[in-house]
Amino acid sequence: MKKIVVLGSINIDTILNIDRLPLPGETMAMHDRSIAGGGKGANQAIAAVRAGSETSFIAKIGKDHAADFMMDTFKKDGLNIDNVTMDNEAGTGKAYILLDEHGQNSILIYGGANQTITADDIDEAASTISEADCLIAQFEVPVPAITKAFKIAKDNNVLTILNPAPAKKDIPVELLKLTDIIAPNETEAEAITDVKVVDLDSMRQAADKMHDMGVGIVLITVGSKGSFYSLEDRSIGFVDAFKVKAIDTTAAGDTFIGYLASQLHKELDNIEGAMRFANKASSITVQEKGAQNSIPYHNQVKF
Template identity: 75%
Template sequence: MKKIVVLGSINIDTILNITRLPLPGETMAMHDRAIAGGGKGANQAIAAVRAGAETSFISKIGQDHAADFMLNTFREDNLDIDHVTMDEKAGTGKAYILLDDKGQNSILIYGGANQTITVDDIHNAEATIKGADCVISEFETPIPATVEMFKIAKANNVVTILNPAPAKTNIPEELLKLTDIIAPNETEAEAITGVKVVDEDSMELAASKMHALGVKTVLITVGSKGSFYSIESDKSGFVNAFKVNAVDTTAAGDTFIGYLAANLEHDLSNLESAMIIASKASSLTVQTQGAQNSIPYKKQLNL
């Protein structure tokens, strides 16, 4: 069983169902509203544990009812939350998701307790990080904490996966050099490289620029089309997405990351097959509204 450590965010998602995104200054009525667990880190951790990996989560919550709701969710999945701690001042993170009739979304984030994670929190989880096969982080928590986790991981031969989301244009060079696999979507890849990702040629160009920044393996997810991979000085390829009717794309990328990590061999020799499994899991996620409730269990993949 793979051992995964995820550093990342916890959010309570408020999902607002609308016909289309509003225009500037426009007032619109909603079809419906729902509350669900979310946060990129929490989604990725739940995806990894549902994929069959022994998964530990490093995060922070507020001292509120939202925290109780999230902790109960984690316990139901047997997620290791020994390193999920409480901040007495900041509230639990929140996300407000505008979901249109085509299943596309726009998301607004309140960081809250997620933004109070420190390097000390990483040091407190050092033994867990050292014992992992793979660690994952993203950008909904402070970058210094991610750098410190990746330093510990690299010193102990642990694979590092960076999901550079939300998109940032100036990622610290130190972090990129500590990253084994970077996994942006097309928007995030453009923010990093300046290359507009529209086809395989532009994916190759974007990947080459990320290789030049120090990352050996690049994965670019492109929604319903699939995912591209490039291993520096070795090979590249494309994995087609499974064709389904999408209801809500929230957490699809997080499901992909969690399932990828749970199925990836340490030497990345099975990268393409792990991407296929991750793509299958994501195709199930998008068929249900919500984030964590839509992430499938391994048995649902029928692989």
């Protein structure tokens, strides 16, 4: 069984169902409101454990009822939460999701305890990282903590996957050089490279820029179209998405990352197969409302 470690965020999601996104200054009614567990880190950790991997989570929560709710969720899925610690001052992270009738979303984030993760927290989790096959991180936690974790991973021959979300410009070169696989969507790829991703040629241009920054493998997810990859030798490929009716795209990208990590061989010789399996898992996620509740289990992902 693969050992995966996820360093990342925990949020309580408030989902607001609306016809469309409001215009500036506009007041709109919403159809419904619901509460669910979320956070990119938590979503990816849950995706990895449901994909069949032995998964450990490095994260921080607040001292509140939201934390109790999330910890119960993690325990039910069998996630290792030895390195999920509590901050006594900051609250558990929160996300406010505007979900339109076409399944597209816009998300506002309150970082809370997620932003209090420090290098000391990473030191406490060093043995967990060093014994893993793969370490995953995203940008809903502080970059210095990610960099420290990736250093420990690289010193121990652990594969590193960076999901540069939310979109961020000027990622430290030090972090990029510690990254084996970077996996942005088209918006995040543009933020990193200033290349507008609209077709295969622009995907290749963006990937080349990321390679030049020090990243070995580039994956760019492009929603309902599928996912692009570019390897260290600059050879490229594209894996089509599965065509389904999307109800809610929340956590689709996180499902992709968690499932991808669970399937990849250490030699990375099965990258297309792993991407195809991850695409299939994501296609199941988008057919149900919510984040973590919509992430499938391994036995549900069938071709």
